[in-house]
Amino acid sequence: MMKARLLQILLPVAVISIGPGCAVSDAPVGAGQRQPGAQGVESMNLVFNGDFELAEARGSKPRGWTFLAENGSAGDIERVNENPADEANPHSLRLNVTTHKGRVGVANSGRRGMNIREDQWYDLTFSARTVPTNKTFGLVVSLESPDGKVVCARATIPEVGGVWREYRLPLHTRLSHPAARMIIAMPEAGTIWLDRVSLIPRRDDPAAP
Numbered sequence: 001m002m003k004a005r006l007l008q009i010l011l012p013v014a015v016i017s018i019g020p021g022c023a024v025s026d027a028p029v030g031a032g033q034r035q036p037g038a039q040g041v042e043s044m045n046l047v048f049n050g051d052f053e054l055a056e057a058r059g060s061k062p063r064g065w066t067f068l069a070e071n072g073s074a075g076d077i078e079r080v081n082e083n084p085a086d087e088a089n090p091h092s093l094r095l096n097v098t099t100h101k102g103r104v105g106v107a108n109s110g111r112r113g114m115n116i117r118e119d120q121w122y123d124l125t126f127s128a129r130t131v132p133t134n135k136t137f138g139l140v141v142s143l144e145s146p147d148g149k150v151v152c153a154r155a156t157i158p159e160v161g162g163v164w165r166e167y168r169l170p171l172h173t174r175l176s177h178p179a180a181r182m183i184i185a186m187p188e189a190g191t192i193w194l195d196r197v198s199l200i201p202r203r204d205d206p207a208a209p
């Protein structure tokens with residue numbers, strides 16, 4: 001009888017002493033990791049002229065963006081204001097690929113090259129549309145050196161197209177480069193419009209998905 005009574009008294013005490021310890025240690029860590037990330041989103045966009053509101057002094061090309069065509073691919077880019085995603089931010093980039101024989105797309109190097117660090121997460125966000133064709137494309141995004149020999153990160157975002165929508169692609173880097181560029185490439189011939197492109201490093205939280 002005495003042993004049974006002792007167990008009834010001791011068991012609840014043991015459970016209570018373990019339970020609160022686990023809960024207290026988990027909660028503050030999770031909350032603390034998210035707060036610095038939210039601050040970084042506001043100030044760290046590596047893309048220059050990601051909303052395409054700045055034009056070159058002459059012509060209709062957007063500042064900071066270049067057309068890239070490898071292995072005999074062909075097409076062009078234009079800064080346009082037709083069918084905007086946002087009337088208050090009316091210009092977008094029209095990427096038109098007429099011949100796809102190799103990698104073809106657009107490149108942005110930030111203001112003086114993007115300082116990309118290895119083993120970090122970078123969040124690419126952008127708006128895109130393909131109206132009136134409504135075709136969808138799997139866009140291939142790379143962070144790489146100007147000569148393309150150092151590929152810091154590469155990932156594909158599938159099924160981009162239709163009416164204006166926002167997209168997000170997390171990129172994880174395996175190499176660093178101090179003056180990298182970002183390339184958004186089309187998988188085949190076609191036309192797509194892009195706007196509000198941003199690339200934000202998550203330097204406070206490298207292991208985040």
Ligand SMILES: [Ca+2]
Pocket residue numbers: 051052053089090091092195196
């Ligand atoms: Ca715009």
